[in-house]
Amino acid sequence: MVQDKPKDAIQKRSAPLPVKAAKRMTVGALEAALLSEFPAEDAEDWDRTGLYVGEAAVPVQKVAVALDPTVTAIAQASSAGAQVLITHHPAYLSAPATFAPEPSAALSPGAAVFAAVRNGVALMDFHTALDVSKRGNDALPALLGLKATGKVAHPIAPGARKGYGQICRPDAKGLTVQQLAARCTSVFGRAPRVWGADDMALATVVVMPGSASGIGADVLASSAQCLVCGELKYHEALDLSQAGLAIVELGHDLSELPLVAVLADAIAKAGVPRDVIMLIDQSENWHYPEAIRL
Secondary structure, three states, X not given: OOOOOOHHHOOOOOOOOOOOOOOOOEHHHHHHHHHHHOOHHHOXXXXXXXXXXXXXXXXXXXXXXXXXXXXXXXXXXXXXXXXXXXXXXXXXXXXOOOOOOOOXXXXXXXXXXXXXXXXXXXXXXXXXXXHOOHHHHHHHHHHOOEEEEEEEEOXXXXXXXXXXXXXXXEOOOOOEHHHHHHHHHHHHOOOOEEEOOOOOEOOOEEEEEEEOOOOHHHHHHOOOOEEEEXXXXXXXXXXXXXXXXXXXXXXXXHHHOHHHHHHHHHHHHOOOOHXXXXXXXXXXXXOOOOOOOO
C-alpha cells in the first residue's frame, strides 16, 4: 500500500536561509558536475542543456531549483541570494527575438533572460538529458508504488540503457485503474484525467512524465494495460483508449515536479551543501475549481 504523500514531499517550500559559501564552487564548476550526471550528448539535438545565461566564473553561495525558469522564479531566486537557478525546462529553445522587462515570455520571448541578467542569476537546465537518465526515469514510478523493469523507447543509440517511458510492475496484485488513479490523487493532490475502465486490472504500466506524444505504438507493443503520463493529445488518447489502453493524465507539470527533487539531489552530490539549495514551489500554477451547483 502506498502511503499518502503531501505535496511537500514532491517540492518543499524553502524560506530564505543564511547565505554561506558552497566550497567556493563556481557556476561553471557546478555545471560541469551536473553534466557528468546528465550528459549533454544524452539530450535531444533540438534541446538546450547546461548553462545558457550567466557567467561561469561567478562563485556559488546559494542555488535555486525549479521546474520552469519563469520571471517570478528568477525574482525569487534573486531575493533569496541565489547566483544560479537550475531548472528542468529551459527558458527558450530557439533564440528569443526580443528581450524586455516583461512578466512573461508571452509578452517578450526573452523576458526570462532579461530578468536573469538584470538580477545576476545564471540559468542552466537539464531537460531531455534528465528525462532519459536513470534517476529521472525512476522518480515518478517510485512515488506511485511501481517497480520499473525496462524502457519502451531508446532515443540515444541502439542498445542504450537510457530512454523514455518506464515499463513498470505494480507493487501489489490486482491493482486497478481506479486504484492507480487514486494513488496519483493522493501524491499530487489533484485528480487526473482517466481514459478506460476503472475496474481494469493492471499487470504492466508504462510511466511517461511530460508529453507522451508519439510513443503510443511502443506502449501498445509492450503489452501494458495502462499509460501514466503528463499529457497526451486528444486524438492520440482517443485512439489508444479505443485500442484497449487505459490512460491516466496527470498534467504535464505535475508529472515532472518530482524531477526538481532529482536535480536538488544531484546538486548536493556535486558538493553544494543542502542548506543553501532552495526549492521553488511551482505546484500551484493551475487548479481544478470545485463543482458548484447553481
